[in-house]
Amino acid sequence: MRRLLLMFMAFVSVGAYAAVRTAPAGDGGHVTVPAWVNGKGPYPFIFDTGAEISDVYAWFADQLHLPRAGSESLNGMTGSAQVARYRIESLTMDGHTLRNVQLDALPNRKDKGVQAGVLGLDFMAGTLAVFDFACHRMEVHPRTGDVAGVTAKSGAAIHAEHAGQTDLLQIPVQINGALGIAVLDTGNRVSKINSTFARLAHVDTNAASFHDEAPIEGANLKPMVPRVGPIGRVEFGSIQLDGVHAQVVDLPVMADVDAGKPVMWLGSDLLQTVHLVYDHTGQQVWFRPSDCAANVHG
Template identity: 25%
Template structure:
């Protein structure tokens, strides 16, 4: 497979992703933007509290407080239905035990003990009375996870250039701007489901999952793409490791073309498996995809507005003459 072509489509923002050699595990895709007169939103800001974030692999981690203690490093996981706390941290803070709950990870589900958090502080906001499953920190790669139970009613901005996360009360309206790349979503189970998404000509549902480093499609999506002849043969596989300890081998394939709103993406590496989150969000039988941070890190910023049910994307900008190694391609040669 050769390098992919990058070009502008009329009325759409065009991104090109690197292809993957057939016999090597794919690395996270990188977005390359063709120089041109793209209308990029320079004012996409959420006027809340900016929290310095640390990059863990391709995930974003922020500092949160637990019952007034901390801050502690928690990964922001918009694909998780529950916030999670490290087992050692829960013991150190002597948090009271709660009722066991079912925790749904990317590779499996399991019943877990919980700790009761009276006040979980995120930026300038506080979420009260959180029953957080306890997981060993070694499995989390952090002291905990911030799930959508703590993001409900908030607007979340992920800035991948400055490694900051901004949190704001979603009840405060955010003015629309003509140059925003805005994708309307639906709420289901507290999650934002993107409906303006396509894989080739196939309409799909998509979820922004900031806790997963790999973009995953369900088997309904895989089968539909195969029937349409829009999915090349699987070339390799990878192993998913859930925070709950389960592992699962998933095949990888390249989806030639994807579209989210007006954003075009080509040659996207996707793993395919029927994982628990698809059923949790009512997407088991509908062609759907969990968009991982392998794709999200290719943007400058992503805003998840759980109140207005909108996701805003801002592309990385390339200068007219990018420096070598800047991740920006040269202008395409005339055909």
């Protein structure tokens, strides 16, 4: 996650776009969409509401011999790190193109993920982004188009606030009736709550049902070990999920958003049965059950 100005970017939108089919989660656990870089591709990118700026992984920048454009401080889950910056002419997914883009180079993953990069909020600005993991579909629509058609069956919009000083969006969420905020992060594989939220929601991380999980490594590669286990009922918008498992960990990024308050990082694991329409520019989101939800576990 970064706090950067986006003044150097220009958008090109073309008509009504066709949905793209997502690739299933591979060894890295991320669902990806096909994207084109400088007209070449497709390459697997993560479509990520939790990234303020689009990025590429270092191995991909090297493979494409992308031109360097200095360096930048990258603020991730576990802290900050100085990373290389690269320049590309165009980044395209589902008919939507971002031109004259400067991208940070993410440290290469330590798992088996083969993602080339991340499509962030700069890419989604001025669009309605649709996420439907159960139907294996992602879409990008212009905000000036048929908004009612895109949000059909989704009910009333939920107003979203900026999370702290970031460009990320947050919405109200309840865990076991306790109220907190949830930062929408479709690029996060496992949802997380801080210890403050765990206490308010009567979640006992010392119970036998909890255990330590693999360390979380952010941009600075300083690992933090989360506790994982059942946190109970989670409610956001019209969505109610029971028997939810999540990580409990006090990440620095959570304190940046709202220090000392109940915070959740709402990831793709809890959106597997949800149809989400995301309007970053208008700070609105729509939730409804996915039409394909019955097939998620089938």
